[in-house]
Amino acid sequence: MPELPEVEVLVHHLRPLVQNRRIKRVSVVRRKVLRSTSETELKHALEGATILDIQRRGKYLVFSCRARPELQPFLVLGHLGMTGRMFLLPEGRVLPRHVAVTLDLGGEMFIFQDPRIFGRFTLEAACLRSLGPEPLSDEWTAHELWRELKRSRQPVKTRLLDQRTVAGIGNIYASEALFRAGISPGMAANRVSLALAIRLWTAIRAVLTEAINMGSTIPLNFSGAGERNGLFYYGTASGPQTSHERLLVYDRAGQPCVACGAKIKRVIHAARSTFYCPRCQHR
């Protein structure tokens, strides 16, 4: 669930629920998600503090909190990893499996659940500094993408997964953006022309924006229960399509390309699956 659009949608839905709420108590069930922060440090910082806002940066959720009005705000960084979820649970309910951290907000519990424990919930915010530009910001240009791609001979798909190239693209939207741009995922990044970089830049922004727009209009199920599939918009109340149906190449190996009918291929780059149409994506 967690690439840029899913995190953006989560932040959008979570913000009004947690904004200006005071944290009464913190419970840490899986210490690993705290990374370099100790359990004591997190509790000391958060218990009694108020959540002022949530923002997204790349795939990170950035909580700004403040212990008291006269003090400086501080940040808590959340990351969903592969399987993380965040939602509110009415107080008194039985906790679901694989809870990593809970915040007692009084009346409701904020739950960070993460079966695989690849995610994080930490005071350590230094990792934000190594992130590349925000793909949907006005400051990010196609030329900047091109300049970044020029620096490596790795497959362009692999470069898109590197969060220093641009922040927030994951394995699903990397394949989707390359398909839309008509670029073969295995093409060496430094052989991508400026014209192709412009197409890729446009495709990245379109793919991410469309996913956000769809997710934002759908009511999320914050109970966290009954959602068996990791894919983010699955199990939500309604909607004509699941997110999966909107993906044109991802996880469609062997199926006909929606544009030309050729068989979608699956290949491996840097140990991750890549899906593409060998006819549409020739360059």
Place this chain on the structure above:
DNA sequence: CACCATGTTCCTTG
């Protein structure tokens, strides 16, 4: 049982 999985980081190899 085998294989796959939306992410990041560390280790090894060249």
Place this chain on the structure above:
DNA sequence: CCAAGGAACATGGT
């Protein structure tokens, strides 16, 4: 020293 690739992390779904 750097770049690139793969394993590891821990669990669940098919």
